[in-house]
């Protein structure tokens with residue numbers, strides 16, 4: 001499979017299936033993806049499952065589902081290191097034959113347990129990291145490090161290096177926590193006669209408390225973000241900005257995947273830690289949500305409404321769509337906020353006539369008689385608006401001047417209350433537009449007659 005024509009970029013997606021792919025992994029994969037697409041390169045997918053006790057099929061499936069949901073497709077694979085053992089055995093044998101590795105007791109003066117150790121040339125390894133610049137490390141302190149438990153059970157650094165060589169990897173783009181792996185891996189590549197790839201170590205992602213991003217900061221997997229109602233486009237957009245920006249004073253924040261591919265370059269990756277901000281993510285998600293067309297938005301929104309209320313939305317789709325378009329869309333930054341709206345009973349009054357106490361109807365010191373008089377006049381004015389002109393603008397215009405004269409609260413408070421029965425709700429014009437003429441006037445007239 002060796003494929004290393006000089007100019008073709010080849011990157012890798014190499015998750016270890018020992019846990020659920022998390023946001024840090026996804027950011028690394030995304031940067032690989034953007035770079036490969038930008039260069040017309042290929043992406044090789046492989047599961048680094050050398051730790052057989054901790055690797056699980058379930059985590060592989062989880063990773064693949066995450067990638068497909070986010071549209072991070074790859075060109076080759078998925079391979080599994082557990083299915084490529086002959087490559088590692090060959091490499092171990094080659095290294096031993098060339099006296100670059102040797103069998104030895106696991107511990108000095110040990111109990112007969114043998115391992116394979118790398119014959120460390122004890123030199124200074126120098127490499128130029130795209131982000132961090134030149135890095136020099138004296139490898140002497142590593143000693144003759146263990147590269148395999150036996151010819152049949154290679155350890156992590158060896159499998160990575162054998163695969164990178166075999167798969168023709170030109171660029172290793174990974175989290176900064178792997179910087180310390182690099183000198184060992186370079187020594188092994190040199191010993192195996194492979195080409196050293198270009199290394200790019202991405203800055204750490206930290207929470208707003210400056211600590212490494214983790215569970216206590218909130219969601220960590222794509223599944224969790226999806227459950228909260230974040231869109232794939234928003235996650236991709238936001239993760240791309242964690243450690244990268246287009247530079248040259250470009251202040252844009254919203255990028256489609258195609259735009260990211262266009263703009264992306266490894267040279268613009270930052271060296272300092274990237275802070276994960278839910279405020280920024282929510283803002284970006286909100287903007288992506290606003291781009292969704294009416295049907296898509298409605299369908300997605302209904303996923304977050306309980307079956308009980310969902311039934312009502314489905315029974316009167318026109319009204320349901322209006323609620324989503326006029327009340328929900330402008331307000332929320334992620335779909336799960338609909339759950340809070342439902343819990344605050346913010347949808348009930350569109351589907352059933354609320355019971356309203358006289359005392360709630362009255363605005364400040366107006367008194368019940370005056371309030372009912374105002375509602376009667378309000379009803380008369382609204383009655384004149386034809387059904388096909390019953391919309392926010394016309395409703396507002398019809399009451400605006402008069403309510404301005406006698407005090408807006410005196411008109412709008414009882415009107416809103418009679419329609420919704422709620423302490424908090426959208427303005428009465430929005431509510432009336434959603435309810436329609438017959439239902440709106442019905443609610444008012446039943447009370448004043």
Ligand code: GLU
Pocket residue numbers: 014015016048160173174175178
């Ligand atoms: N399997 C490693 C991980 O998931 C990949 C590290 C690398 O990119 O070399 O962290």
